[in-house]
Amino acid sequence: MKVIPLLLAAFIGAVAGETCSGAQVDAVGFTSLDATIVTKIAYIADFTLSCSNGAKDVSLYAETIDGIVGIARSVDGVKYQVSWVEDVAYAVSGERPIKLYDEQGYAALRKAQRGNEDTSSVLPIATINLYHPGAYRGPWVQSETMAILAAIFIYYYALTQKNKLMA
Numbered sequence: 001m002k003v004i005p006l007l008l009a010a011f012i013g014a015v016a017g018e019t020c021s022g023a024q025v026d027a028v029g030f031t032s033l034d035a036t037i038v039t040k041i042a043y044i045a046d047f048t049l050s051c052s053n054g055a056k057d058v059s060l061y062a063e064t065i066d067g068i069v070g071i072a073r074s075v076d077g078v079k080y081q082v083s084w085v086e087d088v089a090y091a092v093s094g095e096r097p098i099k100l101y102d103e104q105g106y107a108a109l110r111k112a113q114r115g116n117e118d119t120s121s122v123l124p125i126a127t128i129n130l131y132h133p134g135a136y137r138g139p140w141v142q143s144e145t146m147a148i149l150a151a152i153f154i155y156y157y158a159l160t161q162k163n164k165l166m167a
Helices: 003-016 103-114 143-166
Strands: 024-031 040-050 061-064 067-070 079-087 094-101 126-132
Touching: 024 126, 040 094, 040 126, 061 079, 061 103, 067 079, 067 103, 094 103
Parallel strands: none
Antiparallel strands: 024 040, 040 079, 061 067, 061 094, 094 126
16 A cells, blocks of 8 residues: 555656756847737747756756746757747847746746746756847838938929029
8 A cells, every 4th residue: 555655656756857957058039020910929949958967858947038838849859949929019139048947947936936936046957048139120210201301303304404504
């Protein structure tokens, strides 16, 4: 009868996932750069995670500007990807910190958020800084406006030259 609680504890430990200590992250980030035809800027960070304790298949969560999001893991369990979108109006250029949490850190973070406690005491296993250089929103002056101004200038120049010749 004492075997059932032992098996239950082993099952919960296996499902909860491994914890990563001494995390080393190698990341590459991508962002949308053209805001002339889209309404949201996409942020994507691809990274590999290596833990000093040798943990594999670590379930990760990320705290981004968009909130807490799940992280996709490749089949081999080595590569990870986190992504989110942000409205063009709020997407300023600069660094975007992405805090990575394992299962235990995520649980502690959620507990702190539910209790309206300070979340800065919950330390992430790693932080990625994703740089967004800013999005191109189009030229300051539209080409149609420039064409109209050029036509008005040419018409004015031609009219003044005609008046000088006629005088």
